[in-house]
Amino acid sequence: MMKDAVLEMRGIHKRFPGVYALNNVSFAVRKGSVHGVIGENGAGKSTLMRVLSGAFLANEGEVAIDGNVVAAPTPERMLELGIAVIYQELAQAPHLTVAENIFLGRLPKTRLGMIDWRRAEAAARDVLDRLGFRVDPAARIDTISVAQRQMVEIAKATARDARIVVLDEPSAVLGDAELEHLFKTIRQLSSEHGVSFIYITHRLKELYEICDEVTVLRDGQVVASMPLGQTTTPDLIRHMVGRELRDVFPARPQPGDQxxxxxxxxxxxxxxxxxxxxxxxxxxxxxxxxxxxxxxxxxxxxxxxxxxxxxxxxxxxxxxxxxxxxxxxxxxxxxxxxxxxxxxxxxxxxxxxxxxxxxxxxxxxxxxxxxxxxxxxxxxxxxxxxxxxxxxxxxxxxxxxxxxxxxxxxxxxxxxxxxxxxxxxxxxxxxxxxxxxxxxxxxxxxxxxxxxxxxxxxxxxxxxxxxxxxxxxxxxxxxxxxxxxxxxxxxxxxxxxx
Amino acid sequence: MVEMTTGQGLASRPGSAGRLRGWAQSLGLLWVLIVLCAFAVYLSPSFIQTGNMLNVGRQVALFGIVSVGMTFVILTRGIDLSVGSIVGVVSVATALMLSSGVPIPLAMIAALGMGAVFGAINGAGVVFFGMPPFIMTLGTLVMGRGIAMTIANGEPKTLGDASDAFSYLGSGFLFGIPVPIWIFVAIAAAAFVILRHTPFGRQIYAVGSNTEAARLAGINVPRVLMLVYAISGVLSGLTALVFVSRLTVGEPTAGTNLELEAISIVVIGGTSLFGGEGGVIGTVIGAAIIAVMANILNLLGISPFTQQIVKGAIIIAAVMFEVYRHERRS
Structure with a gap:
């Protein structure tokens, strides 16, 4: 058992009709670390994260936060415990503003019980500024870019004092510059505020840029879990696919003149x-x-x-x-x-x-x-x-x-x-x-x-x-x-x- | 279905039995129908008497024809609220044509043509003006009824001399079975073949599943939509002919609330209001379920007012089930 583990998932089994999605999965995330999770599509990454967020109930196994086993892992309970999952396809209300999305369900109210817009926007701006995100809190979600929406989700997690943030393939929707910015934010939040991240990705290069540890899933099982310094890209690819992948690219075609x-x-x-x-x-x-x-x-x-x-x-x-x-x-x-x-x-x-x-x-x-x-x-x-x-x-x-x-x-x-x-x-x-x-x-x-x-x-x-x-x-x-x-x-x- | 057992060891994946599940759903509906029939026999043995069965069959046919058209429209993720009003207008127009001496075949063709024109107007509103189908056909629902009332002066129109000759369509028998039932069977069979085995059928499912993907896949989306509304209109016109023939009178109020019957039949039949899923087999069984249910309520001596309450509740339940199924999946 890991000493400074903020999160431990132990012996998780999840079965669907005809599919053994997770088979005895165990892994731990240290406080303030960035933990990469990789694996082919269908390896069980999303299922694992849904178990973590409380969306799925595991058939067997337990989730422990700060060493305490969570008795009833409902989505509400996991949110309370500081787990925020930011999915690739974002769950946002497109017609609401950035501020509303950040404080969805807990908007500040005036004494008369009306929503205090000024305070909401100020608070949202505060959160966004602290993260260095340049997003207008009064803008409607459907008017900002996908990258900015991702930032709003992170801001939302931060505003909720999330301690474990799961990022599901953020690079799939972010450009390079935006990704660089996201990394900066992750580093800042993890080192200064002790927030832990679980970073799901298909791009191995990113692992080396941002992650401290990595867990590789294949066919619903953990095939490797280790500090990133102890592994190489070919190793990781071998773990993921179970075989060597060399010359990733085929020979360049020889075009004709026409x-x-x-x-x-x-x-x-x-x-x-x-x-x-x-x-x-x-x-x-x-x-x-x-x-x-x-x-x-x-x-x-x-x-x-x-x-x-x-x-x-x-x-x-x-x-x-x-x-x-x-x-x-x-x-x-x-x-x-x-x-x-x-x-x-x-x-x-x-x-x-x-x-x-x-x-x-x-x-x-x-x-x-x-x-x-x-x-x-x-x-x-x-x-x-x-x-x-x-x-x-x-x-x-x-x-x-x-x-x-x-x-x-x-x-x-x-x-x-x-x-x-x-x-x-x-x-x-x-x-x-x-x-x-x-x-x-x-x-x-x-x-x-x-x-x-x-x-x-x-x-x-x-x-x-x-x-x-x-x-x-x-x-x-x-x-x-x-x-x-x-x-x-x-x-x-x-x-x-x- | 044979290939179900082959594949690469993945056959147990959820959803691999998509088509099988479709059949299972129809089969489940069939069970509902059988249980209802058994219940009806238990309530009153007279349920299975030929006279009553033929009545139920006629009912199925009348509502069923329009419901087949509605199935086409709903498969494209649309809705056609105007079917009942089209029946009203075409009923009155047919009576006026026949009583003024227009030959029966010509009057019938004109009636179907009118249905098609009404449908095309719905389609044009949806396609070229971007109207939501619900609103566009709500408009034609109200207008259609108004037109029917206006040209009929608010009164039923008789057929004149053509009355007897024309009554075959609604009241006649062929091989001992009422003609409307034959018509319905023919329409349903044709619809089944179109939806399952023709490129046009595929395009209907494609448009209903994902309109943008259909457009990018090279499908002529406007054409598909125009056609489904026109088909719904033609089948409404056909229903009007059967109505007029059966009653030997053109009622401007004919087909009132028919759209609600048709929509509930289609939804009970398992066609998704979200488009792209379902088919005509479900609609046929749905029409039978609705007709048997109405028959049972009559056998139980429940007042027509109470029947409305029951019917409304059943529609809500069917749609709730459908929404639940849809949400669980996504």
Missing amino acids: IRLDVRNLSRAGVLKDISFNVRRGEIVGICGLAGAGRTEVLRAIAGADPIDGGEIRIDGQLVAIDGPRRALAHGVGLLPEDRKTEGLFLEQSVAFNVTVSELAPLTRGGLINGRREHEAVSRFIQQMRIKTPNPSTKVRTLSGGNQQKCGIARQLHAGTEILLVDEPTRGVDVAAKREIYDLLAELTSKRGASVVMVSSELPEILGLCNRIIVMREGAISAVFEGEGATEETIMAHAVWQ
Whole structure:
């Protein structure tokens, strides 16, 4: 047993029908430390945190705070004991202000029982200032950025005097600069105020930047738990996947000479300024930049998801007028959207439904969809792309992030997309699935001659995969590099204002 | 269903039996229906007499046809409150056409066309003006009833000489079974095939599951929405024809509160008000449940006023169950 443990989870078992989500999980967090928790999707991280927050009741095992076993771990009780969980998908009231969210349920009142707005905002500003967050307490939640919302959640936890704060993949929604700021806050709160953090992430690099200890989960079990100084990245990856992962990136594709997609002076008022670039056959072009630089908007404009104010798009030399996603698909241009859950997939529908929905004509005879033909087509994709699903009629909601993403890519392939626009294809996806997605993109370009435009916030994957790299800043292209030889530093230098 | 046992050792994952669960849900509903029928027989053996069964069957058919259209609309996460009023307008118009000597086939086509136009107006409001379906169809509900009352002068309209010839649709028999039941079976079967086995059916589920994802997947969302409201309108027109034929009179009040019956049938049938889930099998069973329930309340000698209270409670219970299911999942 750890001496200065503020939190101990001992022998936690959690079973769901058909799934052993947590199997004898034990780990401890020291006071004032930052404890990383890593593992592939489905390894049990979220379940463990839900047990900690009181959202799930464990079948066996106990949670001890300051050495005292919590008798009835309800969400209310855990909150009282100072545990705050900040989920990736934030639970906020979008129409309320920042101050209201911070003090939700405990807003200061005037003597007449009315809410004392002035005091609430002042108190909120106080909390935010102390953390160094530049967020207007009077702003409505739906008017601020995702990064700022994350800050509001942290402020809320601090205002509640939380002693153990769980951060669920904050880097999935934060840009680099914002993440740096978050780290500063974490360091400050842990060293000066003795707050402990549990930091869930998919990005190993962050572990070394911010964490003191790390616990690795695999298939619902703890496979390693140790101070970070005693381990290396290859070790951690081996623990996570149970096998070695070398050469994370496949060989860069060899593009042909033929220009497939030619974008000229693409503009959209206030969003995109004079975007011009081209993509050759068999080429992967990366677009990077800070959050809000217009990366997603470029892809959406080309895919017809958003209207444009000006500019030309040529495909194989032909000028095309793309007035919507349907027209784009007809020209072989497909978008894998940034948020697969809200824009990409039909979560309540089956794998087969999701894969074939864009192109049902080849499966249709006499007006009716041929079930056998569809089953065969989808099974082929499941096999080729190694989509882990019991069968084609499984609901997509039950798949892991990586497999959901593969379903999205399969839809594009089934629809015959030749110019694939992928937006953050590996967000919220585990290490092994990431690698499979890289392989897929490389294979698409080298074997099928497809052209890929990839937006990503993870510079290593842009650097490792792309033939050319476009850097964006404030809605415009600020630099273009050859993939070979570019570095994170040179890219960042063009992504930020100097 | 055969592939349930294959897969890669993951078959026990929750949700892997999505389609199976769909069937199980229909099966559960079927049990409710069977228990209700058994209860009805226990209350009064006359329940299973042919005369009573045919009455129940007619009831199922009348409410069922509109409910099939409502199923299409609700699957897209919409609602159509105007169905009852469309029945009223088309009823009066059909009576006026027939009594003024318009040939029966022509009058029928015109009636269905009117239903389609009404539906298209609903669809246009939702698609092109971004009206919430609830508000748009609430508007046409009120307007429709007003139009029916205006053209009928507030009075029932007789059919004139066409009366006898036209009564077959609502009162006739084919192979010993009332014609409306045949019509309903045909409509339900067609709807089943459309929803389960055609690209259009897939697109309906796609739009209802996630409208933005449907748009990005290249689905013509406006077209899908226009069509489902038009279908609902056509089926309302068809219901009006059966009504008029059965009563041999065009009532401007025909179909009053029919939207509520239809919505409760669809919801009891397990189609999600949140769109994208459910289907026409549930709606058929739902229509039967509602009709048998009404029959039981009659057999028990419960007053029509009390019946309304019971019916309202059942609708609330069904929706509560649906909301609970939805929340538990997300």
